[in-house]
Amino acid sequence: xTRRRIEPLVWLTFSGGGVTAAMFLPVLAFLFALAxxxxxxxxxxxxxxxDILHNPLTFLVLLGMFTVMLVHAAHRFRYTxxxxxxxxxxxxxxxxxxxxxxxxxxxxxxxxGGVF
Amino acid sequence: MSGNLTLRQPMSTWWWLRKxxxxxxxxxxxxxxxxxxxxxxxxxxxRAVDRGDAAYADFLDWAGSPVIVAINVxxxxxxxxxxxxxxxxxxxxxxxxxxxxxxxxxxxIAGQYAGLALVSGFVWWLVTR
Amino acid sequence: MASTxxxxxxxxxxxxxxxxxxxxxxxxxxKEWTVLDGLNHIKNEIDQTLxxxxxCRMGICGSCGMNVNGEPRLTCGAFLSDYAPGxxxxxxxxxxxxxxxxxxxxSDFMEKLPRVKPWVIRDDDxxxxxxxxxxxxxxxxxxxxxxxxxxxxxxxxxxxVYGLDPDFVGPAAIALxxxxxxxxxxxxxxxxxxxxxxxxxxxxCTFVGECTRVCPKHVDxxxxxxxxxxxxxxQTVKAxxxxxxxx
Numbered sequence: 001x002t003r004r005r006i007e008p009l010v011w012l013t014f015s016g017g018g019v020t021a022a023m024f025l026p027v028l029a030f031l032f033a034l035a036x037x038x039x040x041x042x043x044x045x046x047x048x049x050x051d052i053l054h055n056p057l058t059f060l061v062l063l064g065m066f067t068v069m070l071v072h073a074a075h076r077f078r079y080t081x082x083x084x085x086x087x088x089x090x091x092x093x094x095x096x097x098x099x100x101x102x103x104x105x106x107x108x109x110x111x112x113g114g115v116f
Numbered sequence: 117m118s119g120n121l122t123l124r125q126p127m128s129t130w131w132w133l134r135k136x137x138x139x140x141x142x143x144x145x146x147x148x149x150x151x152x153x154x155x156x157x158x159x160x161x162x163r164a165v166d167r168g169d170a171a172y173a174d175f176l177d178w179a180g181s182p183v184i185v186a187i188n189v190x191x192x193x194x195x196x197x198x199x200x201x202x203x204x205x206x207x208x209x210x211x212x213x214x215x216x217x218x219x220x221x222x223x224x225i226a227g228q229y230a231g232l233a234l235v236s237g238f239v240w241w242l243v244t245r
Numbered sequence: 246m247a248s249t250x251x252x253x254x255x256x257x258x259x260x261x262x263x264x265x266x267x268x269x270x271x272x273x274x275x276k277e278w279t280v281l282d283g284l285n286h287i288k289n290e291i292d293q294t295l296x297x298x299x300x301c302r303m304g305i306c307g308s309c310g311m312n313v314n315g316e317p318r319l320t321c322g323a324f325l326s327d328y329a330p331g332x333x334x335x336x337x338x339x340x341x342x343x344x345x346x347x348x349x350x351x352s353d354f355m356e357k358l359p360r361v362k363p364w365v366i367r368d369d370d371x372x373x374x375x376x377x378x379x380x381x382x383x384x385x386x387x388x389x390x391x392x393x394x395x396x397x398x399x400x401x402x403x404x405x406v407y408g409l410d411p412d413f414v415g416p417a418a419i420a421l422x423x424x425x426x427x428x429x430x431x432x433x434x435x436x437x438x439x440x441x442x443x444x445x446x447x448x449x450c451t452f453v454g455e456c457t458r459v460c461p462k463h464v465d466x467x468x469x470x471x472x473x474x475x476x477x478x479x480q481t482v483k484a485x486x487x488x489x490x491x492x
C-alpha cells in the first residue's frame with residue numbers, strides 16, 4: 001500500500017487556492033484596491049459591508065478562500081526560493097512559508113470572527 | 117563515465133533572464149507574493165469595517181494614498197498575470213473527456229473565463245447594491 | 246545567400262588543460278544542410294578531433310541533441326539557413342556533465358529510466374499467452390502521444406528544475422511512466438506511483454512547461470506530469486478516506 005503522503009494534499013490545496021485566486025481576486029482587487037479608494041466608483045457604505053460580513057455564510061466562505069489562497073502563495077513562493085534563489089535550506093524555508101500561511105489563516109479567523 | 121572525466125557546469129543565478137518563457141514563468145511564480153498581499157489587504161479592510169465608520173473611512177483614505185495605490189496597481193497586474201496563466205495552463209494539466217471525446221483546450225479556457233465573468237458579476241452586485 | 250556560415254563550437258578535453266570554450270569553423274551554407282551536416286563537414290574536412298554524437302540524421306534516434314544558440318535542438322533538424330547569417334553557437338546539451346566537446350554524460354538519465362519501470366507490468370502470473378493482448382484504437386489513443394518519446398533528453402536540457410537539482414526524476418521519465426500507466430494492458434500504476442510520489446518525483450516540477458516546448462516529438466511531458474500529480478493526489482485522498490479499499 002502506498003505510504004500516506006502530505007505532499008499531494010498540499011498540492012491539491014495549492015491548486016484550489018490558485019483557482020480561487022484566479023476567479024475572485026481580480027474583481028475584489030479592482031473594487032477594493034483601485035475603484036473605491038480612488039473614487040472611480042462610489043464606495044459602499046460601511047453598514048452595507050458590515051451586513052455582508054455579519055452573515056455566517058460569508059464568514060465560512062471568506063475564511064476558506066483566504067486559507068487556500070495563503071497556502072497557494074506559500075507553496076508557490078517556497079518553490080520560487082528553491083529554484084530562483086537556489087537556496088538549499090529546504091526545511092527551514094518550508095517551515096517559514098507554510099508557517100506564515102498558517103499564521104495568516106489564524107489571523108483571518110480572528111479578524112473575520114471579530115465581526116460577530 | 118563519471119567523476120574526474122566529466123565537467124559539470126553550474127546553472128547561473130540569472131538563468132531566468134536568458135529566455136522570455138523563463139522570465140514569464142518567474143513572474144508568474146512571484147504573483148504568489150501579491151496573492152498573499154491581497155489577502156492581507158482584504159483582512160485589513162474587514163478589520164476596518166468591524167471597527168466602525170471612522171475606521172472604514174480611514175482605511176479608504178489609506179488605500180487611496182499614492183504609495184498604496186502604486187503597490188496595488190503593480191499587485192493588480194500580477195494578479196491578472198496569475199489568472200491569465202492559470203486559465204491557459206489548465207487544459208494541459210487535465211485530460212477532460214465528454215462522451216469519450218477529448219474536450220478542446222479552447223473550450224476549457226473559455227469555460228474558465230465564463231466562470232470568471234459570473235463570479236465577478238456576482239461579487240460586484242453583492243458589494244455595490 | 247552567403248556561401249558560408251560560422252559555427253562556434255564548444256571544445257573541451259577531459260585532461261582539463263583548458264576550460265570549455267568555443268572554436269570557430271566556416272562551413273558551406275547549403276540550403277538543405279542542417280547543423281549536423283555542418284558538424285560532419287567540420288569533422289570530415291577541417292578538424293577530425295571534433296567529437297559529437299549522431300546516428301539516424303532524421304529525427305528519430307534522439308542521439309544528436311545539443312544546445313543551438315542556447316536552445317536544446319536535434320541538430321539533424323536545425324537548418325543552417327534558418328540561422329543565417331550566423332554565427333551559430335553549438336554547445337553540448339545543457340544540464341548534463343560534459344564528457345568531451347559536444348558529448349554529454351547521460352548516465353543519470355539511464356539510471357532514472359528503469360526506476361519508473363517503463364514496461365508493461367501484469368498482476369497475473371501468466372508468462373505466455375495465446376496470441377496477443379487486444380487493444381482498441383481508443384485504448385491506444387489514451388497513451389499514444391506519450392509513447393512517442395525518443396529519449397533525446399532535450400526536455401532535461403530545457404528544465405530549470407533539473408538544472409538546479411539533478412535529483413529530480415525529470416520530464417521524459419515521468420512521461421514514460423504515464424505512458425505505461427495509461428496503457429490498458431498494464432497493471433503497474435501502483436508500483437510507479439510509489440517511486441514518483443517521492444519529493445524528487447513529480448512534486449519537484451513547478452510546471453515551467455519548457456520541456457513541452459522543446460520536445461521534437463510533441464510528447465507534452467509537462468502535461469503528463471501535471472496529470473500524474475492529480476492522479477497521485479486522488480490516490481492519496483482515497484487512501485485517507487477509504488484505507489481498507491487500498492489494501
